[in-house]
Amino acid sequence: MAVGLLLYRSVLFSGDVLMTTDDNIGEIAQRKSDMPYTFLWHWSDANLLGIAWQLTFNWTNLLMWILPVKAFTDSIHAVDLILGSIFFALFLRQRAVSFWGQLLGGLAAFWVGSNFTLTYAGHIGKFAILMLAPVSLLCIEKMVRTKRLEWSLLAGGSLGAMFLEQLDVALFFSFLLGAYLLYAVWRDHGFGLKSVLRMILPALVLAGVVAFRPLWEGYRTIIGSETTRLAESNRNNWDFITQWSWPPEESIDFVAPGYTGWRSGEPEGPYWGRMGRSAEWEKTKKGFQNFKLENQYIGAIPVMFAFFALLVTWSKRRVTDEPLPGNRRWRADVYFWSAATLLSLLLSFGKFFPLYYLFYHLPVVSSIRNPNKFLQIFQLALAVLTAFGVSFACSKKPDVGPVSQNG
Secondary structure: OHHHHHHOHHHHOOOOOOOOOOOOHHHHHHHHHOOOHHHOOEEEOOOOOOEEEOOOOOHHHHHHHHOOHHHHHHHHHHHHHHHHHHHHHHHHHHOOOOHHHHHHHHHHHHOOHHHHHHHHOOOHHHHHHHHHHHHHHHHHHHHHHHOOHHHHHHHHHHHHHHOOOOHHHHHHHHHHHHHHHHHHHHHHHOOOHHHHHHHHHHHHHHHHHHHHHHHHHHHHHHHHHOHHHHHHOHHHHHHHHOOOOOOHHHHHHHOOOOOOOOEOOOOOOEOOOOOOOOOOHHHHOOOOOOOOOOOOOOOHHHHHHHHHHHHHHHHOOOOOOOOOOOOOOHHHHHHHHHHHHHHHHHHHOHHHOOOHHHHHOOOOHHHOOOHHHHHHHHHHHHHHHHHHHHHHHHOOOOOOOOOOOOO
């Protein structure tokens, strides 16, 4: 909360208004003007002959309806990041991560990199997903520890609620959260019939119920507006979908701030890399030479601790002591989050990663632009490893004793 108030102080405690390229105060005011009627369906006469439109009743739109326009515009990013940090810390606490691990992990997940600097672009739906993702992780942990139905339903409900915010990013995050749901149940209980019926099935059913309408509407939109274009030119669609792929060589930005410039149009540090470059730019000089609105700097310290977590886990694979007392599955956790970090980074490369072409042919994925959205998942997964690394470095070596077979 202190970090959030510090970083957003120039708009929270003054008469200034937060400027964003999308979701700016004019856009917010227009959306708010017809609430609450737009939650049901509403005819707006603001655009020429008018238009019928509807807003999803979700966390973001609820706050937009309740708060004054300026207060919402200035605070929504900070509110989501602060709440996300709290739920993320509570999740890490369930995994026996120390306070300092929770602190540095939360900072690495939400207050640096794309997850913070996307404030400049607005993208308030993404920030709501960043808040809901650790809610799902926390509920999953509570579910596997207590085996109670209500935690399973809360896990599924929070997972489904992400689809009410922004469909494409929610779909990408659901790959991680769905995998963690299955992994956590297997880690603690195995895949017996009781585990499936008591924990996995209720969560997935409720997630499907909540997410059904946005998924169906998205599917209808794809079928109605995309199929013809896909049939006409699959190559052009590939170029369109993967234009915002993260160039692998620019990953140095994770530890070297502003190495390729800060963002497009920034007078003091214009972006000179190749993310967002149009496919035919080198030949025709038409379209975008590049385009980037956020900065991916995470910091050498979080990255160092993330590698340290993996190093400790690998070096102690034949040793009996436990770096995290009370957490009998720390080794499996580190391997899971390492795999999630690596895979999300590779997928963020998009057209620069050969196997992305296979991923692109999955249902619906071929209509989702910008593989660099996986960088938000990468940052969250890396932050979990950072938290484990800090805990390994800070925890006292416990008494040596036998380790369970699944440890």
